[in-house]
Amino acid sequence: YVAGLQVLVRSVVSGTEPVVLPSIAHGGRFAASDVIEATDALGPGPRYTALVPTQLSDLLDADAAAARALASFDAVLIGGQALAPALAERAAAAGVRIVRTYGSSETAGGCVYDGAPLDGVRLRVEAGEVQVAGPTLADGYLGDPALTAAVFPVDADGVRWYRTGDAGSVDDGMLRITGRIDNVIVSGGVNVSLDRVERAVRTVPALVAAVVVGVPDARWGEASAIVVAGDVDEAAALAAARARVEAEVGGAARPAHLLTVAEMPLLASGKPDRRALAAHARAALSAGT
Structure with a gap:
């Protein structure tokens, strides 16, 4: 917003x-x-x-x-x-002419453009998590000093950082985001980033707007499901997606299911409503549809 x-x-x-x-x-x-x-x-x-x-x-x-x-x-x-x-x-x-932006409410919106931070914005990666410092940071969370302290740590030099919750890397000053740290399932004992799976799935022509969510799995504990709007050849699309994910992420990350919806549910911001999609996928698979 x-x-x-x-x-x-x-x-x-x-x-x-x-x-x-x-x-x-x-x-x-x-x-x-x-x-x-x-x-x-x-x-x-x-x-x-x-x-x-x-x-x-x-x-x-x-x-x-x-x-x-x-x-x-x-x-x-x-x-x-x-x-x-x-x-x-x-x-x-x-x-x-597309310019990719990166930021959040805590950084007053975009503070990195096509991988390059704005003047005065600093980037670092700690334990795999992208962190941001600079004049664009919010003061904190209103009425919640504990959360503010946890999300905006201050280092030994007095620099205040924002923990984004995103996984990524910074190479030659350029930021690359690989996904959310918390958007991970454990499938058969293997940690699987759903963001990495989704990026691979979206390289399949029929699935460029698909969303990947985690679902329970009787054998593996958790698995991933692709949800896409409209009419697609489900068997062919799932097979193509599984092959692409296996090549780019690994065999353990291959999606187990593909579900279609008439229309993609969206948040007011225009982003897919991932909670609604995950709930739909769980309900549909539970009902055997």
Whole structure:
């Protein structure tokens, strides 16, 4: 949500007038027609917008006019979740200039762009966890000093860091995120990162917008399930996904199931509702469907 606020802040700082999507202004849902209308209403000056990958995919799927609207921006900031390589390639082919952003409410939104931190932002990796320092950090959590102390530790030099909960690496100053530390299942005694599985799954053409969730498994304790919206050849897609995951992550990480839903449930931010999807997968598998 802070990313939405930052769109307004950037407009003010750059001296331009922000344009609000008509339907969103009245409590409606994100729609390609609104993006086209809002883009046409933009005045002179730099043109930027910020989307999550699901919204980018919806616009590229909509029509040529929506793709042209996206291509008219100086840059389209993409954040909130990992951008699938296939979706990035589609955007590039349509002439859309994508900038990947990384940040959170605790960092006042994006503080790393295409892997490079903003001036004054510092990065480190401690025990596999990405941590951030710098002037963009929040003061803490209102009314919760214990949580604040746990999430914002101060090192021996007095530098205050934010523990992101993300796994990753920093090489030559460039950040690479590999997934959430806590988004891990234990399948047959092997730790499996669902984020790594999902990235591999999304390289399968039919599964570029799929979500991978953990589900109980009678034999292995836990397993992963792919959930995708729309009509797909489930057997073929699952076989392709299992082969891709085995090659990129390992045999123990291969998804056990593939489920389809009529429509992907989304949070108000536009991200997939992973809790709802996990609950749906558990219920469907329990019922044998």
